[in-house]
Amino acid sequence: MIPVLEIFQPKSVDEICRLLKSNNGDTRIIAGGTDIIPGFHIDSPRFAGIKRLLDLQLVDELKTVSINHQIISIGAAITFSDIITNPVLNSYLPLLVKSSKTIGSTQIRNRATLGGNFINNAPCADSVAPLLVYDAEIKIKSFTSEKIMKLQDFLVKPYATRLNPDEIVTKIMVPVPSTDFVGDFYKLGRRRAVSISRISLAMLMMNEDKIIKEMRIASGAVTPIGTRLYDVEEFAKGKVCNEEAFKEIAIKLGERILAVSGLRWSSEYKIPVVQQVCYQLIKGIERRSL
Amino acid sequence: MKKQQLHNNFNVVGKPAIRQDGYSKVTGKAKYADDYRFDGELYGVMIRTKASHALIKKIDYSELNENRFIKAIITADDIPGSKKVGPIKQDQPIFCADKIVTPGDVVAMLVGEDVKELRKLTELVKIDLEELPVLDDPQKALENDSILIHPDFKTNLITHYPLRKGNVEKGFKQCDEIIEQTYTTQLIEHAYIEPECVTAIPGEGNLKVKIIGSIQNPFTTRKVVASVLGYGLNEVEIIQAELGGSFGGKDDTMNILSARAAIAALKLNRPVKIKYEREESIIESYKRHPYILKYKVGFNKDGKLKAMKIDLLADGGAYSSMSSFVTWRSVVQATGPYEIKNVHTDVRVVYTNNPYTGAMRGFGSPQPIFAIESLMDEIAVKVSKTPFEIRKLNGFKQGSLTASGQKLTGHEVTLHKVLKKAVEVSSFDSKWNDYKKASGKKEGAKQSYINDSLILNKNDFINPDQFWRKGIGLALSYRGCSLGAEGIDAAASYVSIQPDGTVYLLSGLAENGQGMKTTFSIIAAEIFGISPDKIVYLEQNTSRIPDSGPTVASRATLMGGGATKNACEELKKRLIKLLVTIWKLKSGKDLVFVNNEIILRSKKSKRIEFGELIKQAYQQGINLATVGWYAGPKVHWEEETGHGSAYFTYVYGCQVAEVTVNIGTGEVYVNNIWAVHDAGKVINILGAEGQVYGGLTQGAGYALWEKISTHNGKIRENNFDQFLIPTSKDIDAIHPYFIEGKEKYGAWGGKSLGEPTLELTAAAIANAICIATGQRFYNLPINIEEMLLRRKLYPESLTRGSTS
Amino acid sequence: MKINFTLNSQNVSIEIEPNLRLLDLLRDRFNLTGTKEGCSIGECGACTVIMNSKAVNSCLILAGQCNGAEIITIEGMESDGKLHPLQENFLKSGAIQCGFCTPGMIMSAYALLIEKKNPTDEEIKEAIAGNLCRCTGYKQIIDAVSQSAKEIKINT
Structure with a gap:
């Protein structure tokens, strides 16, 4: 049930920081509301005790996309619909766009925001894996401070991040990826639309003379939170592009995910399938790299 | 827009018409x-417990004493009449007083002005329970030492239907091949998009209570509410x-909700x-029966079926609801539309502590059809025939005997027509051969x-170009129309x-x-020769029209259509009689009602506008209102042997799925999906x-x-984030075809379509998956885990990540 | 709190509890009951309305977030007593059965037609994927939207 609360519609980040200054947890930022409102509906303890909501709709500075000195800056309150139609993101961060298209329905994408997706930090947050392979950093502001943090470091465990009650995430910053990267994003759901991810994988690969020069890979839904799989990347580096190597990388990924996630009720399905999917992704990327 | 136009001699029937309620x-x-x-x-808000099976020791409402938000707490003590209800056995309490048998059970209802506050207050009711062991496996329900859900009945068996034809053991001995197989189907929710809602209003004058709600069967609701309140049927008015x-789902649940609202009102x-x-809709409302279906079939080398032994077990959940009727349809149709000399069927439905099950579109047919149509494909493989050939060989023909010994006469048995058409329009045989070859050769x-x-x-990794496999499958069925030997079958229609x-x-x-409403308007428009938009269909109200039984079993077009046609023809007769007098004709046989006028066929200049004729009829004092009645012919059923003429007519359908x-x-x-159905005469083409x-x-x-x-x-899946129904993107294309078999009943032979369309699809898809993968799946739904692991996976706990 | 917004082309101003959902605001305070509630968690789309030219689930928006917004509901689709082409074509195509999803479905389709003049069937399917319909199997709805797009194009 939706608690009795006040709603503020601040117009700037400064105003938000002022309103959050002495927040003891009863004030929460609401962006799209596609997580908070259903959470209220089922009386989720994650949203217990909220008395005040700060709505970001009128804060235009949180919705812009710009590119400066090879850094793409994305306002944290950009909606997935706006990501999908944004020309900068389409040309530089195709995996982010592709993942955004798989999120919820049109109605959800019209409201849900990029920042909300990782601040909620559900295991199945679809935009997280692409952001991780793009080495995204985030800017966090409070009334007194401003800091920049790697997205992977920000994410702690399911539904928990390093965000303090007096802070707001204002920007996601992504270095322009090398044009030598070829990548892909894969999402497996139970249905062809509006489905929660069972497995998601984002991958970037850079080959030179049939040698894997660099591979970046991150998972969602199959790990407790969106996770960059550095061990697998290291393992892949320098391998010759052939069937053997691709299969070894996929197997390594399976082993690594099993180690990170432990045995869960869904492992019997997800662990073998994520390896299969990983192999398919690499093969597809290789085909497109030629 | 390309619309299928049926070629016929009708003016309105079979042509696109705008909906009455559009x-x-x-x-x-x-x-x-x-x-x-x-x-x-x-508003009324329900109090439930957290138990599946428990004795209620004490309910303490003291924390709600003097609470300003509460106008009343309604419990079983407030019920003046029947405290338990049910269509066959009265085993379901309006409010539970001493025992909980399933998690949907309600012990009390808080009533007040502010629904949000009431919902919060439900937490303050303290219920002292003594938990009992939970029976959640229907296979254990009939064991000697099983706990009893309703000890008064001394058994968990709700109903057992036997059917015996010929000698099945002898039949097995005489045949070349035998296959034995077990199939299972799952519990599912109707998933109507509108959740349950009803308002009870204290009556005025002699009427005690008026109820307006999302009610499927107003007359059933009236019966239940009257019995709970202890009133006569004419003191209770139900408006739909x-x-x-x-889809069958707003019956029992709505009767009970209506009764609760009425008591409080x-x-x-x-x-x-x-x-x-x-x-709470998903938690409390009844669902489709899960079945365990065991089949043993004997057949000859040529594929001719000789004997079939069938053992079906349905989980009725905590209350009997419509279980006895649902499973009766299963016993009639369990062999599928095939001629078999020796049949031995047992269908049982039992109580458990699971959510209760009742009527849902299909009504006891989707489960056996999944089994028998999977089995037919398995038989085909054994005897090296195609799915088409095996069905052609065994399928019912005109005059065939069904498992219950009913001779199929009096209507056109179009089984082979629908089968042939479906196979043709889908290019079934060539695709089936191609896909089968492709899947057979591929690794893995x-x-x-x-x-x-x-x-x-x-070597477990699959080559990317072999990741996707195509398959095609078909399923065939016959279905008894309307209620059959389940009950009295008649309907009324008022035309004025x-x-x-x-x-x-x-x-x-x-x-x-x-x-x-549109279908019946089309029937009336056709008979009167007027446009359907001249007809206003009135509000459904139990006080205004005779009880016509429930709107179930795909019977509305057949029964109500028949009644509407009878009513209109009666009035038309009166109009013809008048016109014969006015025009001084010998008889009315040359009068044609068309395009808003009445024309004398032999002399085209002789014509009168419909409205003008009506004016004259009124001036002559002719009664232009009547109630038409349509009753189905007698059918019978012998409970002990399963012999009888189960339904007075049947429909036939075939679907082909490509995946x-x-x-x-x-x-x-x-x-x-290609769907070929004989529903008799198609009256409302857009609706069909x-x-x-x-x-x-x-x-x-x-x-x-x-x-x-x-x-x-x-229940785990209690909303649409977990209970996944198809979206607009989940089926690429559907191709409907109608075959209009000859039929004497109903309006021009318009029969049943709602359920026939649903019952075949799962079986056709399962058969298509088998062609694509080379593997047969025996357990619905064939979800991603079932496909790869041959079982379902569930989290251990009911709480989900986001809620914990 | 007091909010001002545009509702079906009218400026409105109303005193509200901030925790009221937009859905409840429409149904209970403005008696616009064409917008339906089916799941309360943004999965079924029966409550879809247009907010600032985009389709949204009104069950997921608080009234307190609507200040200054432009909202269109199903009741705002008919103009001068004339049905919108989408409404006309829903009738002609047989795109309605129980009708409970229909208002939300029409609003999602309307938002699509604001954005795309020539939607393909795939784009139509995507646009209404967030509107569950249990009766129609979607086909006649897709036909109705497609036909409407064609008619609107001819008339503009």
């Missing part, structure tokens, strides 16, 4: 149950609000509304690549022509969204096509995604 529905003006507002209305989907002398949220085709070890071996030539129409059956399967992930994409599209979309959901799972009787 304008109000596209403008948002249509009033559904929750759109009604009444002065001074109160615009109904936001039902009369106690407080104010209108009381109950509106369910989706979660026979089995999933998943082994015990979670980590793959290098107004002085200006416009018409009122109302039948005793209910519009559940299927388009019945693409991802053998790496287990995903199934439904590409095409809509039934096909909608029915088989539900059938596809049943095949692949939909499942309500329980843990100790408690």
Whole structure:
């Protein structure tokens, strides 16, 4: 049930920081509301005790996309619909766009925001894996401070991040990826639309003379939170592009995910399938790299 | 827009017509149950426990004493009449007083003005329970030492239907091959998009209470409410609000909600509304029966069926509801539409602590059809025949004997026509051969690549161009129309022509969204030769029209259509008689009612406008209102042997599904479904096509995604984020075809379509998956885990990540 | 709190509890009951309305977030007593059965037609994927939207 609360519609980040200054947890930022409102509906303890909501709709500075000195800056309150139609993101961060298209329905994408997706930090947050392979950093502001943090470091465990009650995430910053990267994003759901991810994988690969020069890979839904799989990347580096190597990388990924996630009720399905999917992704990327 | 136009000699029948309720529905003006507002209305909110099976020791409401938000706490003590109800056995309490048998059970209802506050207050009711062991496995329900859900009945068996024909053991001895197989089907939710809602309003004058709600069967609701309140049927009035989907689902639950609202409304002398949220709708409402289906079939080398032994077990859940009727349809149709000399069938339905099961579109047919149509394909493989050939060899023909010994006569048995048409329009044989070859040759085709070890071996990886496999499958059925030997089968329709030539129409059956009002209007328009927009279909109200039985069993067009036609023809007779007098004719046989006028066929200049004739009829004092009645012919059934003429007529259908399967992930994409149905005369073409599209979309959901799972009787999937029904993207294309077999009953032979469209789809999809993968799946739904692991996976706990 | 917004082309101003959902605001305070509630968690789309030219689930928006917004509901689709082409074509195509999803479905389709003049069937399917319909199997709805796009194009 939706608690009795006040709603503020601040117009700037400064105003938000002022309103959050002495927040003891009863004030929460609401962006799209596609997580908070259903959470209220089922009386989720994650949203217990909220008395005040700060709505970001009128804060235009949180919705812009710009590119400066090879850094793409994305306002944290950009909606997935706006990501999908944004020309900068389409040309530089195709995996982010592709993942955004798989999120919820049109109605959800019209409201849900990029920042909300990782601040909620559900295991199945679809935009997280692409952001991780793009080495995204985030800017966090409070009334007194401003800091920049790697997205992977920000994410702690399911539904928990390093965000303090007096802070707001204002920007996601992504270095322009090398044009030598070829990548892909894969999402497996139970249905062809509006489905929660069972497995998601984002991958970037850079080959030179049939040698894997660099591979970046991150998972969602199959790990407790969106996770960059550095061990697998290291393992892949320098391998010759052939069937053997691709299969070894996929197997390594399976082993690594099993180690990170432990045995869960869904492992019997997800662990073998994520390896299969990983192999398919690499093969597809290789085909497109030629 | 390309629309199928049926070639016939009718003017309105079979042509596209705008729905009676269309304008109000596209403008948002249509009033559904929750759109009604009444002065001074109160709300009722339910109190449930957290148990699946428990004795209620004490309920302590003391924390609610003097609470300003509460006007009343309604319990079993407030019920003046029947405290338990049910269509066959009265085993379901309106409010539980001493025992909980399933998690949907309600012990009390808080009534007040502020529904939000009431919901919060439910937490303050303290219920002292003594938990009992939970029976959640129907297979254990009939064991000697099983706990009893309703100890008064001394058994958990709700019903057992035997059927014996010939000598099945002898039959098995005489045949060349035997296959034995077990299939299972799952519990599913109707998933009408409108959750339950009803308002009870204290009556005025002699009427004790008026009820407006999302009610599928107003006359059944009236019966239940009258019995709970201890009133006569004529003291209770039920009005059906615009109904936001039902599919069999807004019957028992709505009767009980209506009774609860009525008790409170009369106690407080104010209108009381109950509106369910989706979660409580799913928790409390009944669902489709899960079945365990054991088949043993004997056949000759040529594929001719000789003997079949069938053992079906259905989980009725905590209450009997319609279980006895649902499973009766199963015993009639369990062999499928095939001639078999020796049949031995047992169908049992039992009580458990699971959510209770009752009527849902299909009504005991989707389960056996999944089994028998899978089995037919297995038989075909054994005797090296195609799915088409095996069905052609064994399928019912004109005059065939069914398993219950009924001779199929009096209507055209179009089974072979629908089969042939479906195979032709889908290019079934060539695709079936191609896909079968492709799947047979490919690596990994026979089995999933998943082994015990979670980590793959290098040779487990599938080549990307072999990831996706195509398959095609078909399923065939016959279906008894209307209630059959389940009950008395008759319906009424009221038609009244107004002085200006416009018409009122109302039948005793209910519009559940299927388009019945439009279909009946088309029938009336055809007979009077007027345009359907001259007809106003009246509000469904139990006080205004005779009880016509429930709107179930795909019987509305057949029975209500028959009644409407009878009523209109009676009035037409009176008009013809008048015109014969006015025009001084010898007889009326040359009079044609068409295009808003009546024309003398032999002398085209002789014509009169319909409205003008009506004016004259009024001037002559002719009664232009009547109630038409249509009763089905007698059918009979012998309970001990399963012999009898189960239904007075049947319909036939065949569907072909074409799918693409991802053998790496287990995903199934439904590409095409061809649906060929003989529903008799098609009266409302847009409605008929809509039934096909909608029915088989539900059938596809049943095949692949939909499942309500329980843990100790408690439901996991309690909203649409977990209970996944098909979206607009899940089926690529659907191709409907109609064959109009000859039929003497109903309006021009218009029969049944709603359920036939749904019952075949899961079986056709399962057969298509088998062709794509080379593997047969025995357990619905064939979801991604079933595809790769041959079982379902569930989290141990009911709480989900986001809620914990 | 007091909010001002545009509702079906009218400027409105109303005193509200901030925790009221937009859905409840429309149904209970403005008596616009064409917008339906089916799941309360943004999965079924029966409550879809247009907010600032985009389709949104009104069950997921608080009234307190609507200040200054432009909202269109199903009741705002008819103009001068004339049905919108989408409404006309829903009737002609047989795109309605129980009708409970219809208002939300029409609003999602309307938002699509604001954005795309020539939607393909795939784009139509995507646009209404967030609107569950249990009756129709979607086919006649897709036909109705497609036909409407064609008619609107001819008339503009």
